[in-house]
Amino acid sequence: MEIFEYVVDSETEGMRIDRYLKKTFKHEPLSKIFQALRKGDVKVGGKKVKENYRLSLNERISVKYLKAETASNENKNFKKNKIEKKVLDKYKKCVIFENEDFFIVNKEGNIPMHKGTGHEYGLSEIFKEIYNSENINFANRLDYETSGLVIGCKTLKFLRYISEKIRNNEVRKKYIAVVHGIIEEEKFTIENYLLVxxxxxxxTKNKTEGKKSITEFRCIGRKTSRKTNVKNPGKIGKTALDINLVTGRKHQIRAQISDYGYPIVGDRKYGKNDKSDILYLCCYYVAFDEYEYEIEKKFLNNQFMW
Structure with a gap:
């Protein structure tokens, strides 16, 4: 009996399991797909799920008795998005490392990880076209506005490998951010529960509903405001933070630091309307196994605000 296994990547995160199965097992009748769900032949994280279950990043899916497209057939039938050559050339230059298994991309801000409402293509579609392969997937994801390093996988085998490391917190990631307000502590840790x-x-304080989330912060710069018409000008300004992501939840840094009282500059979702067209949050460091990658820390030069 052949068992199909898959690790949820950034492109399928949030997708309903029934939609994922319809997309993956194109030649199977819907009746057989729903029968497999009812019988428990489809499992996510080792558990039987209902058809409306939504997939989370790095979850493992196993399927029995259904036949998926083979990798070779997928690549053979790969349809390009007709992305302009100048766009492809631009993003080729964003690759800071690659080998036969994976590549590291320095993502710009304001580009989605994959196509969706209002976006004909995203980082995923761009690199599928660059490498002419449907098997290109990103193991970690950054929000649309966030810039920095992401791990692209060239094979499903490496995707499974690195996803397991991410689940076990064996991939280290560091960020830099600029927040509104002057933070007095040199170092602090936020540990709470986040509910999507x-x-x-x-x-949330509800341990049952929320997922435990831990982030370590270190102050690396402060700039007080020059305004004179405020009651306490010494507390008005901005703080630059070096951030170590211990756990990796959706919008973790943005939600936690905003709840702490210091929203990130340019964060329209969790912050305030500061009219900045840049989200001052960047993943500047990624490391796993013997590999270590780091780009220049943004937001600390006169080009921005310091």
Whole structure:
């Protein structure tokens, strides 16, 4: 008996399991797909799920008795998105490392990880076209506005490998951010529970509903405001933070630091309307196994605000 296994990547995160199965097992009748769900031949994280279950990043899916498209057939039938050559050339230059298994991309801000409402293509579609392969997937994801390093996988085998490391917190990621307000502490840790809701992520004390989330912060710069018409000008300004992501939840840094009272500059979702067209949040460091990648820390030069 052949068992199909798959690890949820950034492109299928949030997708309903029935939609994922319809897309993956194109030649199977819907009746057989729903029968497999009812009988428990489809499992997510080792558990039987209902057809409306939504997939989470790095979850493992196993399927029995259904036949999927083979990788070779997928590549043979790969349809390009007709992305302009100048766009492809631009993003080729964003690759800072690659080998036969994976590549590291320095993502710009304001580009989605994959196509969706209002976007004909995203990072995923761009690199599928660059490498002419449907098997290109990103193991980690960054929000649309966030810039920095993401791990692209060239094979499903490496995707499964690195996803397991991410689940076990064996992939280290560091960020830099600029927040509104002057933070006095040199170092602090935020540990709470995050609940994913329809309109975003909220902080909760409910351990059952929320997922435990831990982030370590270190102050690396402060700039007080020059305004004179405020009651306490010494507390008005901005703080630059070096951030170590211990757990990796959706919108973790943005939701936690905003709840702490210091929203990120340019964060329209969890912050305030500061009219900045840049989200001052960047993943500047990624490391796993013997590999270590780091780009220049943004937001600390005169080009921005310091």
């Amino acid at each position: 809701e329809e309109n975003g992520v909220s902080v």
